Amino acid sequence: MQKLYYCLLLFLIVACTQKSIKKDTVNVEAVDIKEYISKGSNDTLKESERIKFVDKAVLLIENSNPTSNDYNKYLYDAAIGYYKLREDKKLSKVVSKLLTKSRNENDSLSIAKAYNLKANQEINLSNNDSAYYYLLNAEKIFFRLRDSLNLGKNYIDKAFVQLYENDFSGCELSSIQALNYLRNFDEPLKEYNAYSLIGTCSNESRNYENALIYHSKALSLVKLHPDIRNSKVHYESSSLNNMGYVFQNMEKYESAIANYRKALLSPNLLEESPYIYSTIIDNLAYSKFKLGEYSELPKLFFDALRIRSQNGMYSGAILSKIHLSEYFSKVKDSVNSTKYALEALSDSKKTKVSGDILLALKQLSTVDHQNSSLYSKEYIRISDSIQIEERKSKDKFARIAFETDEIIQEKDKLAEQNRNLLYFFLATLFVGLLLFVIRTQRAKNRELLLKQQQQKVNEEIYNLMITQQATIEENRVKEKKRIAQELHDGVLGRLFGARLNLDSLNRFSDDESITSRFNYLAELKNIEQDIREISHDLNREKYVLINNFVAIVSNLLEEQSNSFEADLTSILDESIQWDKVSNAVKINLYRILQESLQNINKYANAQHISVEFRKENDQIMFKITDDGIGFVVNAKKKGIGLQNMQSRVQECEGTFEIKSKKGKGTTTIVFVPIEKKLEEV
Numbered sequence: 001m002q003k004l005y006y007c008l009l010l011f012l013i014v015a016c017t018q019k020s021i022k023k024d025t026v027n028v029e030a031v032d033i034k035e036y037i038s039k040g041s042n043d044t045l046k047e048s049e050r051i052k053f054v055d056k057a058v059l060l061i062e063n064s065n066p067t068s069n070d071y072n073k074y075l076y077d078a079a080i081g082y083y084k085l086r087e088d089k090k091l092s093k094v095v096s097k098l099l100t101k102s103r104n105e106n107d108s109l110s111i112a113k114a115y116n117l118k119a120n121q122e123i124n125l126s127n128n129d130s131a132y133y134y135l136l137n138a139e140k141i142f143f144r145l146r147d148s149l150n151l152g153k154n155y156i157d158k159a160f161v162q163l164y165e166n167d168f169s170g171c172e173l174s175s176i177q178a179l180n181y182l183r184n185f186d187e188p189l190k191e192y193n194a195y196s197l198i199g200t201c202s203n204e205s206r207n208y209e210n211a212l213i214y215h216s217k218a219l220s221l222v223k224l225h226p227d228i229r230n231s232k233v234h235y236e237s238s239s240l241n242n243m244g245y246v247f248q249n250m251e252k253y254e255s256a257i258a259n260y261r262k263a264l265l266s267p268n269l270l271e272e273s274p275y276i277y278s279t280i281i282d283n284l285a286y287s288k289f290k291l292g293e294y295s296e297l298p299k300l301f302f303d304a305l306r307i308r309s310q311n312g313m314y315s316g317a318i319l320s321k322i323h324l325s326e327y328f329s330k331v332k333d334s335v336n337s338t339k340y341a342l343e344a345l346s347d348s349k350k351t352k353v354s355g356d357i358l359l360a361l362k363q364l365s366t367v368d369h370q371n372s373s374l375y376s377k378e379y380i381r382i383s384d385s386i387q388i389e390e391r392k393s394k395d396k397f398a399r400i401a402f403e404t405d406e407i408i409q410e411k412d413k414l415a416e417q418n419r420n421l422l423y424f425f426l427a428t429l430f431v432g433l434l435l436f437v438i439r440t441q442r443a444k445n446r447e448l449l450l451k452q453q454q455q456k457v458n459e460e461i462y463n464l465m466i467t468q469q470a471t472i473e474e475n476r477v478k479e480k481k482r483i484a485q486e487l488h489d490g491v492l493g494r495l496f497g498a499r500l501n502l503d504s505l506n507r508f509s510d511d512e513s514i515t516s517r518f519n520y521l522a523e524l525k526n527i528e529q530d531i532r533e534i535s536h537d538l539n540r541e542k543y544v545l546i547n548n549f550v551a552i553v554s555n556l557l558e559e560q561s562n563s564f565e566a567d568l569t570s571i572l573d574e575s576i577q578w579d580k581v582s583n584a585v586k587i588n589l590y591r592i593l594q595e596s597l598q599n600i601n602k603y604a605n606a607q608h609i610s611v612e613f614r615k616e617n618d619q620i621m622f623k624i625t626d627d628g629i630g631f632v633v634n635a636k637k638k639g640i641g642l643q644n645m646q647s648r649v650q651e652c653e654g655t656f657e658i659k660s661k662k663g664k665g666t667t668t669i670v671f672v673p674i675e676k677k678l679e680e681v
Helices: 002-040 047-063 068-085 088-104 110-125 129-143 148-164 169-184 188-205 208-224 235-249 253-263 274-291 297-308 314-330 334-351 354-367 372-507 513-541 546-563 585-604 642-649
Strands: 569-573 608-616 620-627 653-659 665-673
Touching: 002 047, 002 068, 047 068, 047 088, 068 088, 068 110, 088 110, 110 129, 129 148, 148 188, 148 274, 169 188, 188 208, 188 235, 188 642, 208 235, 235 253, 235 274, 253 274, 274 297, 274 314, 297 314, 314 334, 314 354, 334 354, 354 372, 546 569, 546 585, 546 608, 585 608, 585 620, 585 642, 585 665, 642 653, 642 665
Parallel strands: 569 608
Antiparallel strands: 608 620, 620 665, 653 665
């Protein structure tokens, strides 16, 4: 016992150690994944190094076996790393894997986040149609999950797409929806984007007062949050520039210049955000130009053009050239004015940005008087096509939304059909199983009922046989008693009288009389003794067996010997205690014996039959052998008689064996327990 205890203790220690090792391994993998992803997001490192760290994280995710939620989360974080690094091929691969795994697991949140990330990738690739489609899919899932935070962020991304496609009303509506969903969350940067988008859309729609309100809200939000204000993106300068641009469109150039000057006060603006810096100085120069203040002109225009050209800001560079064309036109330098206008048109045709082409054509129609009519016609043609495209774009977004809803409805309908089919299949399966169980139970009940009836009939038959045998035995006993009385009262009485008469011969003393007398007396005594023994034997019940089973079997064997030609020998072991054997076992043994004898009489053509009942350990061995023609034991189809014998032996929980060969006779051996009591039904 002590040894067993130590073995069990050792097993528990090993198991716990293995579990601890496994847990530690998983934790180490999780720490490594997080560390690699964190380093991949560290913008102080080189991009090549950051890409390698994200690659390591993805490889570790694929080779590890974290939980489902962790796996999806790590994949999403790695995808974000690729997105920031503009590794589009790797990003597509990871997002595809995330979508596949999330769909297989019905992880709706991960599916929606993957859609949103895919949409942002399409925005960077200027595939606004695809981006809008993915954003709509993400929106539907976030809405169904009631995930207000992610839904608000998704609306911000949707608003940017609508702004790029000049859908200003749609952009403004999406931004307002974003603010409604983000209201209860601490997401100041997302709120800033929403306010800025509403301000920009209002400015483009010439609702300048509303534009100033929302740009002011964005600026106030930046001032309330130092982490945003101190960002290298320079959100404060961006908002001041946006407000200055609104004032510029309102022709309030002094207010515009004041905002631009204030925006330029941000430290390290040129180094950290050349885009914003170049935009501010170009806008500042244009407002000064409109006021007729040429003190810093055209230097500011040239500075903006240089920064934009160096940093690949093609649309900004085109705008700077158009502003330079306007400036030189104002100062009567037609050569430079035409030069920069032509360069702007050439560059805009390369970039294929319709808005830039229109600005360049408009400027050329003003400064190139010889070709003014040609440029004006081209301007009108492109302007009309742009308006048509803008209408198409709005219709396109509506169509995408409609088609997305249709696809979702079809998916929902298909899912509902699949659910209905599944429910129908399960219901059918359940009904089928129920019917099968009912039929099986009924069959069992019928079988049990038949067994009960068979048992009852067997008992009744056996009781009738016992009653019949008891009647026979009773009559036999009466007859034996009658004979005994006759012998005792009749024969013995007369013999006793004779003995008394002969005793009277004792008066004669001659030798012959004496000899005769003694001879008669001795003979009479012998006869008297024989008669007494016969009387006692007839009156003794040594042949009456318990329940008369042996008598019944003996009668059956006697009837067999008298009715058929085959010689019959039988052995009934007297050591068998038949009182310990249940009636069910006795009747089954009797029926098996009866069936076996019938089969021998019908089919075997046997010359000799041997029947044995022996006690072996705690079992009764019943064996019947004949020297008949035999049969094939392993035949596929067995007769009903043989099946009945097997069934009876099984009912007695015994064993049954038949040995037979063609021309070699047949031996049937049955073993049944003596004291095994069957359940009374």
